[in-house]
Amino acid sequence: MSALWHPAIRADWLVLQRTGAVAFVRIIGVPALLLAGCVALACGDFYGGYGWCLAASTLLALGGSYAIAHARLLEALERWRFGWCGALPVARGATAATLLLVTAVALLVLLALVTALLLAVSVSAPHRADLAYALAGIDFALVVGAATAAVRALHAGARARHADGIREPLFALPWLNDPRLPHLFDWQRRAALVRWRRGGSFVMVGVVLAAVPDGPSIPMVVALVLLVLSWSWLAMAMRASADAAAAATCLLGATPLAVDCARMASFRYPAIAASCAVVPMIAGAMLTGHGAIALAWAACAVAVSAWPFLRILRATRRPGRPA
Amino acid sequence: MTALLRTTGLRVAYGDMRVLDGIDLEIARGEFVALVGPNGAGKTTLLHAVAGTAPLCGGNVDIAGHDLAKAPRAAKQAIGLAIDPPSLPALLTGRECLALFAGARGLPAIPQATLALGETLSLIPVLDRRIASYSLGMRQKLGILLGLIGEPPLLLLDEPFNGLDPRSALAFKSHIVALVAKGDTSVLLATHSLDMAEHHATRVVLLMDSYVRRSWDADELAAMREHPGLSLEKAMADACGS
Numbered sequence: 001m002s003a004l005w006h007p008a009i010r011a012d013w014l015v016l017q018r019t020g021a022v023a024f025v026r027i028i029g030v031p032a033l034l035l036a037g038c039v040a041l042a043c044g045d046f047y048g049g050y051g052w053c054l055a056a057s058t059l060l061a062l063g064g065s066y067a068i069a070h071a072r073l074l075e076a077l078e079r080w081r082f083g084w085c086g087a088l089p090v091a092r093g094a095t096a097a098t099l100l101l102v103t104a105v106a107l108l109v110l111l112a113l114v115t116a117l118l119l120a121v122s123v124s125a126p127h128r129a130d131l132a133y134a135l136a137g138i139d140f141a142l143v144v145g146a147a148t149a150a151v152r153a154l155h156a157g158a159r160a161r162h163a164d165g166i167r168e169p170l171f172a173l174p175w176l177n178d179p180r181l182p183h184l185f186d187w188q189r190r191a192a193l194v195r196w197r198r199g200g201s202f203v204m205v206g207v208v209l210a211a212v213p214d215g216p217s218i219p220m221v222v223a224l225v226l227l228v229l230s231w232s233w234l235a236m237a238m239r240a241s242a243d244a245a246a247a248a249t250c251l252l253g254a255t256p257l258a259v260d261c262a263r264m265a266s267f268r269y270p271a272i273a274a275s276c277a278v279v280p281m282i283a284g285a286m287l288t289g290h291g292a293i294a295l296a297w298a299a300c301a302v303a304v305s306a307w308p309f310l311r312i313l314r315a316t317r318r319p320g321r322p323a
Numbered sequence: 324m325t326a327l328l329r330t331t332g333l334r335v336a337y338g339d340m341r342v343l344d345g346i347d348l349e350i351a352r353g354e355f356v357a358l359v360g361p362n363g364a365g366k367t368t369l370l371h372a373v374a375g376t377a378p379l380c381g382g383n384v385d386i387a388g389h390d391l392a393k394a395p396r397a398a399k400q401a402i403g404l405a406i407d408p409p410s411l412p413a414l415l416t417g418r419e420c421l422a423l424f425a426g427a428r429g430l431p432a433i434p435q436a437t438l439a440l441g442e443t444l445s446l447i448p449v450l451d452r453r454i455a456s457y458s459l460g461m462r463q464k465l466g467i468l469l470g471l472i473g474e475p476p477l478l479l480l481d482e483p484f485n486g487l488d489p490r491s492a493l494a495f496k497s498h499i500v501a502l503v504a505k506g507d508t509s510v511l512l513a514t515h516s517l518d519m520a521e522h523h524a525t526r527v528v529l530l531m532d533s534y535v536r537r538s539w540d541a542d543e544l545a546a547m548r549e550h551p552g553l554s555l556e557k558a559m560a561d562a563c564g565s
Binding site: 178179180181182183184186187190191194244247248250251252253254255256257258261 | 374375376395396397399400402403404406410411412414415419420422423424425426427428429431479
C-alpha cells in the first residue's frame with residue numbers, strides 16, 4: 001500500500017468484501033434513494049411542466065449530498081483517528097487524500113448514474129427542453145454539496161469526537177419517557193441529534209436558501225425549505241431511532257424485557273418525531289400552491305422515511321438477538 | 324440441592340467454527356463456580372448462551388426450573404449478566420443506564436442496594452456523567468452494577484475485575500463472596516485469575532477445546548489451599564497436558 005493512502009482503506013475494503021451484499025446495500029442505499037428522489041422530482045417538470053420541481057430537486061441534491069458526505073466522512077475520520085489504526089504512523093496528508101479520493105470516486109459514480117437516469121426518464125417527456133437545466137442543476141448541486149461537506153468535515157475532523165455534546169432539550173417533557181423503559185427516548189433523541197449535527201444541522205438552512213435560483217416567490221422558497229428540511233430530519237430521526245432501539249434491545253438481551261414493552265418504548269420517539277416533522281411538511285406543501293400534488297409527495301416522503309419502523313419491529317421481536 | 328442452572332448438551336457454533344460442543348453443567352443455589360480455560364476456549368460464549376444472547380445450535384438451558392428457549396422471560400428473571408464495557412451506551416449517563424435496566428427488570432426505580440454497591444465502588448460521583456466520558460474501570464463498575472440490579476439469584480460475570488483499581492476489586496470480591504455465603508445467590512465467573520478461583524470458588528470448571536475438560540470440587544480446592552505443593556495453576560497445567 002502506498003504511503004500516500006491511509007492504511008485503513010485496505011482493511012475497510014476487505015471488511016466490505018467479506019460482509020457481502022448487505023454491506024454494499026447499506027452503503028449505496030441512501031445515495032440511491034437521494035438520486036431516485038431527485039429524478040422523481042425532476043419528472044414533475046419534464047411531464048407536468050410545474051416549473052418548481054427542478055428547483056426542488058436541485059435543493060434536494062445539494063442538501064442530500066452534503067448531509068450524506070458530511071456524515072460519512074466524519075464517521076471515517078473518527079474511526080481512522082481514534083480507532084484501531086489511530087496510532088499507526090500515517091504519512092502527512094494521507095488521511096485527507098484518501099478521503100478526498102473516495103469522495104471523488106463516489107461522486108463520479110453518482111453523477112454518471114443521475115445523468116443516465118435523467119436522460120432515460122426524459123426521452124419521451126413533453127418538456128424535454130428542461131433536461132439541460134436538470135442536468136446542470138442536479139449535477140452541480142451534488143458536486144457543491146459533497147465538496148462543501150469534504151472541506152467542513154476535514155476541517156472539523158480533529159475535534160469530531162468532542163463535538164457530540166448533548167444538550168438537554170429546550171422544553172423538558174418528562175412524560176414523553178416511557179416509564180417501563182426509562183431513557184430509551186433520551187437515547188433515541190440524542191442519537192438523532194448527534195446524527196443531525198453530523199449531517200450539517202441548521203447550516204443546511206443557509207445552504208438551501210443560498211442555492212435557490214432566481215424566480216420562485218418567497219412563499220415558494222419557504223415551502224421548498226420546509227419540505228426538504230422536514231423530510232431530511234424525519235428520515236434521519238427514523239434511522240437514528242431504529243439504530244438506538246436495536247442497540248438497546250441487544251444491550252438488554254439478558255434481562256426479562258417484555259416484547260410489547262420494548263416495542264411500545266421504541267416506537268414512542270420516532271412516532272413523536274414523525275408527528276412533529278409532518279406539520280412543517282404540510283405547511284410547506286400548502287405554500288407551494290399545488291397543495292394536492294405536494295401533499296401526495298409529502299405522504300410518499302413520510303412513507304419512504306418510515307421504513308426503519310420495520311427494523312424496530314424486527315429488533316424487538318426477540319430482544320437480545322442482533323437485528 | 325436444587326439446580327439453579329442446568330445446561331444439557333449445549334452446543335454453539337459461529338459459522339463453521341464449533342465453540343461449545345455438548346456442555347453439561349449444573350450449578351446449585353449458593354454455589355460459586357469459576358470457569359477457567361485458555362483464550363478462545365468458549366468461556367464468554369458459555370455465559371452468553373446461558374444468558375440467552377448467543378444463538379444455540381443444540382441443547383437446553385434450564386434456569387430456576389424454566390427452559391430458556393420456551394420461557395425466556397421467566398428464565399431471565401433469575402439471571403444477571405454483567406455488561407461488557409464496550410457495549411454500554413455512550414449517549415446515556417450511568418444513572419440513566421441503571422434506570423433503563425431497572426425498567427427492563429420491571430422495577431419502578433434503581434434499587435437502593437444497587438446504589439449502595441455503587442457507593443462502595445466509588446461510582447456514585449460520576450453517575451450523572453455521560454458514559455462516553457467514563458474510563459475503562461468506571462465502565463466495568465457500571466457493567467457490574469447493571470448485572471446485579473434487582474439481585475438476581477444467578478450472576479454471570481465475565482472477567483469482572485479487569486480495569487478495577489485494587490480497592491474496588493477487593494470491595495467487589497467481598498461483596499460477591501458475601502452474597503454467595505448467604506446461600507441465595509450463585510455465581511458463574513469466567514476468569515483467568517486462578518488465585519480468585521482457587522481461594523473463593525466452590526467449584527472450578529476447566530473449559531477447553533469446546534468441552535468441559537476437568538472440574539475440581541470444593542474438597543479438592545480446599546486441599547490445594549492447605550498443601551503448599553498443590554495449586555490450581557499446577558493442576559490446570561496438568562489437565563491441559565503441558
